[in-house]
Amino acid sequence: MQTYIYPSISEWSLLFQRPIQPREDLQNTVLQIFEDLKNLQDQALFDYTEKFDGVKLSNILVSNQEKERAQQIVSEDLKQAMKLAFDNIQQFHLSQKEQKKIVETMPGVNCWRESRPIEKVGIYIPGGSAPLFSSVLMLGIPATIAGCPYISLCSPPDINGKINPAILVAAQLVGIRNIYKVGGIQAIAALTFGTPTIKAVDKILGPGNQYVTAAKQTAQSLGIAIDMPAGPSELLIIADESSNPEFVAADLLSQAEHGTDSQVILLTTSRDLLEQVLNQLSHQLSFLSRKAIASQALAHSRAIVLECLEDCIAFSNLYAPEHLILAVKNANAYVDKITAAGSVFLGNFSCESAGDYASGTNHTLPTNGYSKSYSGVSLDSFIKKISFQEITAQGLQNIGPSIEKMAEAEQLYAHKNAVSVRLKSIISNKI
Amino acid sequence: MQTYIYPSISEWSLLFQRPIQPREDLQNTVLQIFEDLKNLQDQALFDYTEKFDGVKLSNILVSNQEKERAQQIVSEDLKQAMKLAFDNIQQFHLSQKEQKKIVETMPGVNCWRESRPIEKVGIYIPGGSAPLFSSVLMLGIPATIAGCPYISLCSPPDINGKINPAILVAAQLVGIRNIYKVGGIQAIAALTFGTPTIKAVDKILGPGNQYVTAAKQTAQSLGIAIDMPAGPSELLIIADESSNPEFVAADLLSQAEHGTDSQVILLTTSRDLLEQVLNQLSHQLSFLSRKAIASQALAHSRAIVLECLEDCIAFSNLYAPEHLILAVKNANAYVDKITAAGSVFLGNFSCESAGDYASGTNHTLPTNGYSKSYSGVSLDSFIKKISFQEITAQGLQNIGPSIEKMAEAEQLYAHKNAVSVRLKSIISNKI
Structure with missing residues (x-):
C-alpha cells in the first residue's frame, strides 16, 4: 500500500482518485453484437457463446434436469448457509415495503403514492472463476418481494456448457424459473430486444465486467432501465x-x-x-x-x-x-x-x-x-411509485383559482380551461 | 383525432406507438459544446448564449437586484397562487420522508438504512414561450425538503438577457439562491464540469427540449445522475x-x-x-x-x-x-x-x-x-439511502459460519478469512 502521513487537505483530491480504468472503446463491439442480435436472434446467442465462451450450445434455457442435478451436486452445508442468508436478506428487504399514506393537502384534495412491481426484470450474474451465487440472492430476493411477475436470469456457461450449480440452487431458492446460459454483451442485447427464447425486459440489474457494463449503458440509452453505473x-x-x-x-x-x-x-x-x-x-x-x-x-x-x-x-x-x-x-x-x-x-x-x-x-x-x-439495490430498485389523486368538487373549488392563475401566467390556457369548465359546472349545478 | 372502434387486441400494439421523434443526431453538437465548455469555461457560456439565445451577457449569475425587480413585477395574485401550490407540494413531499427502521435480522445483527441528501443538485428550467415556474416548485421543494446543501438553477435568458420574473419569484419562494442565466446544452455542460461561476453538481434534474435531453444523457454517461429519460x-x-x-x-x-x-x-x-x-x-x-x-x-x-x-x-x-x-x-x-x-x-x-x-x-x-x-420525481430523487449494520460478537457467531461456507463456495477465501479471524478471536477471548 502507498502510505501517506498527515497529507495536507490540498493533497486530498489526489488521494480520492480511483485507479484509472483502461479506456478501451467497447462501443463498436457492443453495437455490432446488438445489431447481430436483432438480425439473427437466438442464432446470435449461439454464435457468440461459441466465440466467447468456447462452447457450442443447442439450448440456452437451463432444463429442469440441470436444475435437479445442481441440487444433487451442491452440499447440504452450503444450502443451509444460503438459506440463512436468504432469510436475513428477505427480512431486511421486506422491511423496505411502504405503507400507503393518503395526504389530504387541502379539504377535498387527496394525494398518495402506490408501489407497483416492474413487470419484467432481467438479472445478470457473471460466470468465471468466482461463481457469484450470492448476487442471485441479493437481486432475486427483492425482485420477488416486489412481486415482479417476470424475472429472468442470464449467466454465461462454462466450457462444458453448464452454469455453476450453486447459481442454479440459489435461483431455485429465490424462485427464479427462467434461467439462460448466456453471458456478456450478447446476454444484455437479448434482454434489451428479446428473442424467441429470451424475453425483452424493462430493467436489467446485476454486476459484470467492462463488456457487460458497456452493454448495460447501451441498453440504457435505448430506454431499458439499469440498476446503476458500475x-x-x-x-x-x-x-x-x-x-x-x-x-x-x-x-x-x-x-x-x-x-x-x-x-x-x-x-x-x-x-x-x-x-x-x-x-x-x-x-x-x-x-x-x-x-x-x-x-x-x-x-x-x-x-x-x-x-x-x-x-x-x-x-x-x-x-x-x-x-x-x-x-x-x-x-x-x-x-x-x-x-x-x-x-x-x-x-x-x-x-x-x-x-x-x-x-x-x-x-x-x-x-x-x-x-x-x-x-444501492433495494426493494425500490424493483418497483416504481405511481402517484394518485382524487379531488372532489369542493377540493377543486379550493385549488382551482390558483391553478387558473398559474396556468395563465405560464400561457397555458387549455390547462386553465380544464379547471374553468369544471368550476363553472359546479356553480351552475348549485344554482 | 384518429378514431378506432373495437380494434382487435392484435391491433393494439400499433396503437401504443408514440409519435416518431425526429432522430436528429445531436451527439456531435453536444460533444462539441461540452469540449468548448471544458476549455473555455465561462467564456463558452457567454459565447453560446450569444449564439443561441441572441444576447450578449456580462454576468451569468442573477443579481439580487434582478430578484427584487422580479418580486415587484409579479402580481400579488400570482404570488398567492404560487404560495398555495407551494404549501400543497411541500405537504405531500414531506409525507415521503421515511423513518429509520432498525431490523435485527438475527440476534446481534442490526441492519438499517438512512437517507442523506445529494449534496449538489442542478435544476434546469426551460425558457421560451411558456415560463415553467411551476417546475421550479416541483423540483425545488423536494430538493429543500431533502436538505440538499447546494441547489442551483439554470434557465436561458430572453433576448433582453432576463429570466422570466415568475421563475425568479418561484425560486425565491423555494429558497434557491444560485440562479444562472444559461440554458441549453451549455448549461448542462457547465453543471457537469463546473466553471468558475457555476459549480459542478452530482445530479441534474428538470425538463428540456431535445438538445437538453441529449446533453443530460451525455452528462449521465460521464457519471452525473439525472432524473429520468425525457x-x-x-x-x-x-x-x-x-x-x-x-x-x-x-x-x-x-x-x-x-x-x-x-x-x-x-x-x-x-x-x-x-x-x-x-x-x-x-x-x-x-x-x-x-x-x-x-x-x-x-x-x-x-x-x-x-x-x-x-x-x-x-x-x-x-x-x-x-x-x-x-x-x-x-x-x-x-x-x-x-x-x-x-x-x-x-x-x-x-x-x-x-x-x-x-x-x-x-x-x-x-x-x-x-x-x-x-x-416520477419525488423526495427520493434528491436523496440516497445508505445501509448500515452493526454486528456484535454474538451476531457474528450466528451468521459467521454461513458466511464462511458461502465465501468458500465462491472461492473468495479472504472474504472467509475476515470472518474466521474474528470468530477465532471471540473464542480465544472466551477461554
Missing part, C-alpha cells in the same frame, strides 16, 4: 488505536481479492496501528489463494494517517466509498456525520463479508464515487 | 358513459397544447361519449390561443372505443402513460388494476392541471412508456 469494488476503513490490526488487514484483503482493479483505503489516526496493519497484511497475504490479484490491488491502494477521526470522516465523505468500515471506538457516534457511502459497517465485528453474504443488507452498491448520488 | 408529454383518459364530455375534451386539449409532439389518447366504452367529446374538441379548440400546436398534437392522437373498462385498463397498462385520468363511475375500484402510469387522476373533478400545478403531487413524470420502470 465500477471496480472498493472499501474504505477508518480505524483508530482501538482497532484490531488483524481484523483490519483481513478486511482490506477481502476487498483486494475481488480484482486487480479493486481499491482499498485505510484511514487512521494511529501510526502504530498503520504499522501493525501493514505487517498483518504481508503475513495474511502469504496464505491467500488469490494472492496475485490482491497484491496488485494493494499496489494502487492507500494507507493514510490523518490528524483526527473528524478528518477521516470528512475524507471518506469526499471519496464516497462503496463500503465503509468504521472500526473505531464508539462507531455509532459518527453515523450522523456520514454523508456518502454505499454500505457502512460499524465496529470491530461488522466485517464487509457479513454484508456481502448474510447479514441482510444488499451487496449491490454504488462504486467509483457514485454513492454521492445513487443508493 | 420524452414528449402524454395523457391517456379512460371515460365511460358517466363522463362529462366537456371536461374530457378540455383535459385532452390541456395536454395537446404542450407541444406538437404531445400525444393524447381517449379510451372509452361509449361511442356516444366519443362523438360528444369530438364535438367538444372542435368547439373548445376554436377558442384556444395555442390552437395551432394543439391541432397538430391531436392529428396524431387517438380515440379508441373498447368493449369494457377492463380492456381500457389493460390497454393503458401496456401503453404506460405519463398521465392517466380515470373519468369513470367508481374510479377508485380500478386503482389496484393500474400497473403502469406516472400519475393517476380519479373521477370527473381530478383534472391533470391540478397535478400540474397545485394539488401537491409532482408533475415531473416518466413519459414514452418509461412509467413501466421509472417513478
Whole structure:
C-alpha cells in the first residue's frame, strides 16, 4: 500500500482518485453484437457463446434436469448457509415495503403514492472463476418481494456448457424459473430486444465486467432501465488505536481479492496501528489463494494517517466509498456525520463479508464515487411509485383559482380551461 | 383525432406507438459544446448564449437586484397562487420522508438504512414561450425538503438577457439562491464540469427540449445522475358513459397544447361519449390561443372505443402513460388494476392541471412508456439511502459460519478469512 502521513487537505483530491480504468472503446463491439442480435436472434446467442465462451450450445434455457442435478451436486452445508442468508436478506428487504399514506393537502384534495412491481426484470450474474451465487440472492430476493411477475436470469456457461450449480440452487431458492446460459454483451442485447427464447425486459440489474457494463449503458440509452453505473469494488476503513490490526488487514484483503482493479483505503489516526496493519497484511497475504490479484490491488491502494477521526470522516465523505468500515471506538457516534457511502459497517465485528453474504443488507452498491448520488439495490430498485389523486368538487373549488392563475401566467390556457369548465359546472349545478 | 372502434387486441400494439421523434443526431453538437465548455469555461457560456439565445451577457449569475425587480413585477395574485401550490407540494413531499427502521435480522445483527441528501443538485428550467415556474416548485421543494446543501438553477435568458420574473419569484419562494442565466446544452455542460461561476453538481434534474435531453444523457454517461429519460408529454383518459364530455375534451386539449409532439389518447366504452367529446374538441379548440400546436398534437392522437373498462385498463397498462385520468363511475375500484402510469387522476373533478400545478403531487413524470420502470420525481430523487449494520460478537457467531461456507463456495477465501479471524478471536477471548 502507498502510505501517506498527515497529507495536507490540498493533497486530498489526489488521494480520492480511483485507479484509472483502461479506456478501451467497447462501443463498436457492443453495437455490432446488438445489431447481430436483432438480425439473427437466438442464432446470435449461439454464435457468440461459441466465440466467447468456447462452447457450442443447442439450448440456452437451463432444463429442469440441470436444475435437479445442481441440487444433487451442491452440499447440504452450503444450502443451509444460503438459506440463512436468504432469510436475513428477505427480512431486511421486506422491511423496505411502504405503507400507503393518503395526504389530504387541502379539504377535498387527496394525494398518495402506490408501489407497483416492474413487470419484467432481467438479472445478470457473471460466470468465471468466482461463481457469484450470492448476487442471485441479493437481486432475486427483492425482485420477488416486489412481486415482479417476470424475472429472468442470464449467466454465461462454462466450457462444458453448464452454469455453476450453486447459481442454479440459489435461483431455485429465490424462485427464479427462467434461467439462460448466456453471458456478456450478447446476454444484455437479448434482454434489451428479446428473442424467441429470451424475453425483452424493462430493467436489467446485476454486476459484470467492462463488456457487460458497456452493454448495460447501451441498453440504457435505448430506454431499458439499469440498476446503476458500475465500477471496480472498493472499501474504505477508518480505524483508530482501538482497532484490531488483524481484523483490519483481513478486511482490506477481502476487498483486494475481488480484482486487480479493486481499491482499498485505510484511514487512521494511529501510526502504530498503520504499522501493525501493514505487517498483518504481508503475513495474511502469504496464505491467500488469490494472492496475485490482491497484491496488485494493494499496489494502487492507500494507507493514510490523518490528524483526527473528524478528518477521516470528512475524507471518506469526499471519496464516497462503496463500503465503509468504521472500526473505531464508539462507531455509532459518527453515523450522523456520514454523508456518502454505499454500505457502512460499524465496529470491530461488522466485517464487509457479513454484508456481502448474510447479514441482510444488499451487496449491490454504488462504486467509483457514485454513492454521492445513487443508493444501492433495494426493494425500490424493483418497483416504481405511481402517484394518485382524487379531488372532489369542493377540493377543486379550493385549488382551482390558483391553478387558473398559474396556468395563465405560464400561457397555458387549455390547462386553465380544464379547471374553468369544471368550476363553472359546479356553480351552475348549485344554482 | 384518429378514431378506432373495437380494434382487435392484435391491433393494439400499433396503437401504443408514440409519435416518431425526429432522430436528429445531436451527439456531435453536444460533444462539441461540452469540449468548448471544458476549455473555455465561462467564456463558452457567454459565447453560446450569444449564439443561441441572441444576447450578449456580462454576468451569468442573477443579481439580487434582478430578484427584487422580479418580486415587484409579479402580481400579488400570482404570488398567492404560487404560495398555495407551494404549501400543497411541500405537504405531500414531506409525507415521503421515511423513518429509520432498525431490523435485527438475527440476534446481534442490526441492519438499517438512512437517507442523506445529494449534496449538489442542478435544476434546469426551460425558457421560451411558456415560463415553467411551476417546475421550479416541483423540483425545488423536494430538493429543500431533502436538505440538499447546494441547489442551483439554470434557465436561458430572453433576448433582453432576463429570466422570466415568475421563475425568479418561484425560486425565491423555494429558497434557491444560485440562479444562472444559461440554458441549453451549455448549461448542462457547465453543471457537469463546473466553471468558475457555476459549480459542478452530482445530479441534474428538470425538463428540456431535445438538445437538453441529449446533453443530460451525455452528462449521465460521464457519471452525473439525472432524473429520468425525457420524452414528449402524454395523457391517456379512460371515460365511460358517466363522463362529462366537456371536461374530457378540455383535459385532452390541456395536454395537446404542450407541444406538437404531445400525444393524447381517449379510451372509452361509449361511442356516444366519443362523438360528444369530438364535438367538444372542435368547439373548445376554436377558442384556444395555442390552437395551432394543439391541432397538430391531436392529428396524431387517438380515440379508441373498447368493449369494457377492463380492456381500457389493460390497454393503458401496456401503453404506460405519463398521465392517466380515470373519468369513470367508481374510479377508485380500478386503482389496484393500474400497473403502469406516472400519475393517476380519479373521477370527473381530478383534472391533470391540478397535478400540474397545485394539488401537491409532482408533475415531473416518466413519459414514452418509461412509467413501466421509472417513478416520477419525488423526495427520493434528491436523496440516497445508505445501509448500515452493526454486528456484535454474538451476531457474528450466528451468521459467521454461513458466511464462511458461502465465501468458500465462491472461492473468495479472504472474504472467509475476515470472518474466521474474528470468530477465532471471540473464542480465544472466551477461554
